[in-house]
Amino acid sequence: MANKKVAPYGSWKSPVTTDLIVSETIRFGLTALDGDDIYWIEGRPSEGGRNVVVRRSPDGTLRDLVPQPFNARTRVHEYGGGDYVVHDGTLYFSNFSDQRLYRVTPGSEPVALTPAIERRYADMVVDQRRQRLVCVCEDHTNTGREAVNMLVSIPLNGDTNDGSRDDLQILQAGNDFYAAPRLSPDGSQLCWLTWNHPNMPWDGCELWVANLGENGFVENARRVAGGAEESIFQPSWSPDGVLYFVSDRTNWWNLYRVTDSGVEAVCPMEAEFGTPHWVFGLSTYDFVSADRIICWHAGPSGSALAYLDTRSGALTPISLPFSSASSIRANASHAIFLGSSATSTGAIVRLDITTGKLNVLRRAQSAVVDTGYISDAQLIEFPTENGLTAYANYYAPKNADYEAPEGELPPLLVISHGGPTSSASSALKLSTQFWTSRGFAVVDVNYGGSSGYGRAYRDRLKGQWGVVDVEDCVNAAKYLVERGLVDGNRLTIQGGSAGGYTTLCALTFSDAFKAGASHFGVSDLNVFVHDTHKFESRYLYGLIGPYPERKDLYYERSAINYIDRLSCPVIFFQGLEDKIVPPSQAELMVEELRAKKVPVAYVPFEGEQHGFRRAENIKRSLEAELYFYSKVFHFDLAEPIEPVEIENL
Template sequence: MNRISLYGTWQSPITSELIVSTTIGIGAVTVDGDDLYWLEIRPTEKGRNLLVRRTGEGMVEDVTPAPFNVRTRVHEYGGGAFLVADGIVYFSNFVDNRIYYHTPGSQPQPLTAQSNRRFADFVLDRQRNRLICVCENHSDSGKEPENTIITIDLTTGEVATLISGSDFYSSPRLSRDGTKLAWLSWNHPSMPWDSSYLWLAKINSEGIEEAKLIAGGDQESICEPKWSKDGTLYFSSDRNNWWNLYRYLHDSTIEPVVEMAAEFAYPHWVFGLSTYDLVNSNLIICAYSQNGSWHLGKIDPETKQFYPITTSYTEISSVQATDQGEVVFIAGYPTQPTAAVKFNPETEVSEIFKTTGELELDTGYLSAPEAIQFPTENGLTAYAWYYPPKNKDYSAPATELPPLIVKSHGGPTASASVSLSLRIQYWTSRGFGYLDVNYGGSIGYGRQYRQRLTKNWGIVDIDDCVNAAKYLVQQGKVDGNRLVISGSSAGGYTTLAALTFRDTFKAGASYYGVSDLEILAQDTHKFESRYLDGLIGAYPAEKNLYVERSPIHFTEQLTTPVIFFQGLQDKVVPPNQAEMMFQAIKAKGLPTAYVTFEEEGHGFRQAENIRKALDSEFYFYARVFGFEPADAIEPINIFNLD
């Protein structure tokens, strides 16, 4: 029988323990002959990444044994941490940054010597018995790390520099006949989604020759170069405002393969991204994003015909063609667990071969996202996904409106995901509304929408989060007196800035967020060390802007409770960012809490810490807004609550 109970007090089967004990992360699906490989991120193994194989006969087995952790720290965010070729696995081990080679059934053996180098984005050069990959050298502690493209001899492990001179490199891609190499580069102060360059050269055992720039520029971003069997080079470019597919022909001309108001690429936050692959000379299978949601499509590169494929997926990544003419990828759904899928382009039949968890939940507990568009500053429109409260066992009193959590996503050059998140469902099944905002600067809406945040971080993102919340209040869907904002990393900055510089929200949660932009500009890793040039302005020349937009300098304006979560090993946003703000709010007498995790970095991976953070945030809101949760939650120390 449906019970009447206040929002926030609903009993839910979606507990933090269920989330961490029954779900894993999956990613980076790849193909080797008849075998499929993918990474699993297991919170119950302290967030270890391990490689799993499914043989052509359907047998599934773990490949990399404990304690090996298949992960790289190049650019700190990693990705592209392994390569499988002819049954041999080459991978970066997170603990020592060395490359290991591994034949299933044996113990991994080190290929590279112990050093201060980090490696990612591997390509096998069979003709010359070597790997080609990106290297980030941290040997000189007095300088920023040096990024290069290198070779590694598979017999001796000897490392040799192949390409150098730019600030950053990615995506070394060898042609099928082994005679040409393509790669991407970019330089400070640009991020790869602002400006990047596609290069092409002849390659031999001595090095490269006749290197030439074939695409890219100050106002063009290039992604995902790939070779066809006939030696044609494909890539994505946003030269027409959207990341569309192009190809470089043998006569050195570039032609579009598909032109649409849609994104066929992700921003280059991590290595190893793949949103399309060439099944054969007449067929490309691709993922593309429109209006914040991802879809699947077919392209005939010769006729330039595009064919959308109807599926229930809302997130698609890691697209890889098999030798049998099929395609594998990672697929997300709004109300089903994320899955690794094998897809037949001819029959359009899908087979799920791995999921992030066996979800045995009645859909009556799952809130489906609703796409909303709302008016924002300067007569513009912004976007968000709204998840209304939903629990089949409960209703709220007719006179009550639900509290709302506004999520400001990280990045900030990223987007709100619409694949099933049990962390979102944790909130909605307890009676909260949840609003995931794609503020100006988010991806999925073209380059011009991304550039709304240029010089305007701390303004546009805050305005859009505020206006999204106000829109739902005006629609009569949520309680304007119980608006919460929460975010991690860059989203944590937006959270703290919105709480400091606006009066819309009544509480907030900052996960490893930024409070002092000056310190961030002076103390962060190489990849993002000049990111703020584009988001705010050059430092120190425009120091005044950094001060004006830093919450730490204006705590006298802050009047709402805030909880902080921080990994003490975070190299992207160091712990002092949270500690300074926490101490200032505590001294001011506002309710606040600071929850730290000794072994966590930028993002939480260990089961116990994920559980603790989620329950602590809920406990904090319950005490601040004065309702009693249905579950017994371990208390945390909240200063100044009385």
């Protein structure tokens, strides 16, 4: 301690630099197994955020299968996922720039399978018996109406590089949304999920099963589970042809299966075996054999990767150096997953089923940060409105080289996660350590409405968005102030997307915070409900109320309408090609604050969509936010940062 330098919080020099965060970090996505080969997606900020499908051969050789300038990323639901499928060494993927499906065989260039028209494809599965892909299609060809979603088939060996040929066949249509088409092992049955406005899939959806005739069309379709009040997640067929799925019918997302006598629970417990269906291709479990599942579950009693005996329902935990596992794929010999922990960023991990040996195949972050600069997440429970409890991950300031002057308390950065039906993870995020290693305390709030705590907790936000989430963020900050851990006069809040909306509401409708940062946040619900994409176009009906019947609530909970109540500095970050939260949402707010003479800064990014993927923009947004707080709270920066124009300061 005696050797530490004394400097104010916020001004500490840190090895967790923005260059470290962006230049040596990749973002992992969808995993797959094909024989002995292992596949995954790498999102590379250094390549402009391009998604590349990588294959790892048994000898450890890594090979990029998606050549420049291709980008394996679908825009179905705008959030994408399920961007590729692989079968017998042949890759089929959706290309971001034109949203066409392409086939890549070893040693060849990509060949287009779909025509050059306004259609998008996702969540593909190979129907080997009929030599076709079955997938979700989102048709945007009729610009005068909402996009049409359906299940379709496309021949595996088609070739439409000239852009004209169209071999698409519609298998199922008529509902607003479809997902997770999955074939039984013998190819005789197809299951899928479907739902309609105004539901989101975590509100309620249906699981359907149908026979497939020799011509490949659906016959005898029937609903086997789900409804308007039941959320179904990840239907999967066991090797012996039994249909399994995750349902929240008893509050928690538990595993079930379809039997001749109906639906039965496989392992009932107060834990989540599923997660919100924000993107396609999510997988929290898979089959080692007909009698054995490998799965991830999390709940109040803890979380674990485990083997589940499908006959007895017994769970056997697997010892892991990771605190979370996702994108799980398995076969009889090994399982792969994305693993992360409080001290290491994400990794592609292989588990040998026979020996139990773990092998890290690839890390998202090649550089290792000394633990002296890493602040561990501390789970806190704190009281909130109506006598309820909410949850958050708290990170204290930590830097091996520095301490603050005696008596000084750190500024607090409250993070409001996106979604809002999402959650804050305790896994290591260097973007969080960027703040804590410079002397900020951080609290990442799992406000009411977050997933991971059962359906009742998710439903706290029903009709209460802009109220419950704001109250929980404010109460998390108050809890830390009351315990003498942070400076009550230097409370800030930031969030992206839905978290940006909560941020703007918290800055406007409470006086707890002294500054804030909105990353592509919603400021005007009335504009948002008319100017967003299909997937979320009725989302607010559940979060706020039906529109236009409750137009009054949309007005009351929009920060843009109460600028007179907002008097603290705010910085806005916005992608100019964002189709989910258009730039107008930030620009309207900036104009109003500018006119009101409130300190405001605006940092727009050309070419960015919803969430920043390019290295230079990730770097700029972090540094600009730090610069902004340094000017608002009057502390010196350890190193020079490109200034941001702050009006009215």
